[in-house]
Amino acid sequence: MSKKSSKAKTANGSVAKPVNKQASFRSTINNILVGILAIAAALVLYRWSGSRADELAAANEIAGHDYPFELRDLPGKGKGLIATRHIKEGDRIITEAPLFTLNTKVKAAPEVILEEQLSELSVEDRKRYMRLGNAGLHADPRVSIFQTNAVALGSRGAGVCPTFARLNHGCLSAFNVVYSWQEDTGNIVVHATKDIKPGEELLTTYTDTLRPRGDRQWYLQKTYNFTCTCSACSRSEAENDASDARLREHQQLMERFASWGRGEINGVEATKAGRRIYDIRYNEEKYTSMRGQLLADLAHVAAAHHNADATLQWTEGALKYFKLELGSDSQRWKEMIKIVTFGATAHPQWGKRVKEHIDGPGYGAF
Numbered sequence: 001m002s003k004k005s006s007k008a009k010t011a012n013g014s015v016a017k018p019v020n021k022q023a024s025f026r027s028t029i030n031n032i033l034v035g036i037l038a039i040a041a042a043l044v045l046y047r048w049s050g051s052r053a054d055e056l057a058a059a060n061e062i063a064g065h066d067y068p069f070e071l072r073d074l075p076g077k078g079k080g081l082i083a084t085r086h087i088k089e090g091d092r093i094i095t096e097a098p099l100f101t102l103n104t105k106v107k108a109a110p111e112v113i114l115e116e117q118l119s120e121l122s123v124e125d126r127k128r129y130m131r132l133g134n135a136g137l138h139a140d141p142r143v144s145i146f147q148t149n150a151v152a153l154g155s156r157g158a159g160v161c162p163t164f165a166r167l168n169h170g171c172l173s174a175f176n177v178v179y180s181w182q183e184d185t186g187n188i189v190v191h192a193t194k195d196i197k198p199g200e201e202l203l204t205t206y207t208d209t210l211r212p213r214g215d216r217q218w219y220l221q222k223t224y225n226f227t228c229t230c231s232a233c234s235r236s237e238a239e240n241d242a243s244d245a246r247l248r249e250h251q252q253l254m255e256r257f258a259s260w261g262r263g264e265i266n267g268v269e270a271t272k273a274g275r276r277i278y279d280i281r282y283n284e285e286k287y288t289s290m291r292g293q294l295l296a297d298l299a300h301v302a303a304a305h306h307n308a309d310a311t312l313q314w315t316e317g318a319l320k321y322f323k324l325e326l327g328s329d330s331q332r333w334k335e336m337i338k339i340v341t342f343g344a345t346a347h348p349q350w351g352k353r354v355k356e357h358i359d360g361p362g363y364g365a366f
């Protein structure tokens with residue numbers, strides 16, 4: 001059988017170019033490939049411009065305020081807040097109301113409860129919520145974002161404060177800001193616990209880190225899905241071992257201090273435990289939070305055992321640190337100023353236990 005000529009006449013009688021079937025097949029495939037590539041490039045561009053737009057929107061949320069920090073991408077951490085100006089110990093750097101709060105006692109599927117709350121938000125606020133960090137803790141992103149960013153807010157349950165939520169975590173000496181919830185104003189407030197230089201990351205603490213490294217790392221992995229490599233966790237093995245030993249001692253001392261409340265130890269013993277707790281936390285571990293509370297607890301012991309000077313000396317310290325950590329508009333600071341103003345006998349615990357001689361830290365010790 002002769003091969004059919006590939007030449008054929010066209011409608012107008014001219015001789016058509018020979019049709020090479022293989023070449024035509026190849027060019028069809030090429031066209032499809034070019035098409036696929038173009039679609040892929042368009043998708044990449046679309047996604048890139050989408051995430052770029054998200055990034056710009058996130059940066060603008062921060063830029064719209066006179067904050068002493070900016071939002072930046074931080075390798076291995078998602079985003080975080082970096083100081084752009086000098087921040088002084090005690091400066092209030094964030095005052096923010098939550099986007100919404102959830103009463104944690106409500107029993108319903110979390111996605112249903114969350115959708116109820118999210119549907120009440122403006123379009124912008126909902127987008128802002130959906131841009132927050134997502135540690136992949138739940139299949140539904142609305143729930144996972146809540147689990148990653150929500151914070152306990154007193155009588156309001158738990159809520160999400162979108163600027164505050166950008167703070168990453170540091171343990172022990174590594175964090176430099178602390179937060180507190182103001183029941184009366186409905187705001188979360190954040191104070192610097194150290195002087196912070198421009199370029200330094202602002203770090204808060206997500207949990208009680210006054211516990212050995214293994215315990216806190218286990219908790220952070222389980223709850224927030226990250227391995228903590230903060231400056232405290234990254235110390236040498238020898239330094240971490242020494243720190244763990246101090247923190248175990250700290251735990252025992254805390255139990256001993258608390259046993260005063262049950263009448264199991266006297267005021268002198270409790271004060272001795274409290275002083276050692278202070279040393280471990282603030283002199284040895286360079287921890288910078290809850291100093292006001294510890295000093296107020298020591299004032300409580302001194303007042304209960306009828307020691308006017310010691311009560312006032314510890315209270316003076318508590319006053320200073322409640323101002324730095326919580327602000328002079330906080331309830332705790334107001335309680336302390338009353339005692340300093342009206343005298344040790346104005347302490348609500350004055351004289352509730354037997355008389356004992358207890359030394360204070362001295363006036364002006366803090």
Ligand SMILES: C[S@@+](CC[C@H](N)C(=O)[O-])C[C@H]1O[C@@H](n2cnc3c(N)ncnc32)[C@H](O)[C@@H]1O
Pocket residue numbers: 076077078079080132133134135148149165166167168169170224225226227228229230
């Ligand atoms: C409340 S968000 C903090 C802001 C978040 N990085 C963002 O991009 O919006 C908590 C999440 O941030 C990340 N993160 C916080 N502190 C970290 C740290 N020290 N190291 C690594 N990741 C951290 C973890 O993914 C964690 O689940």
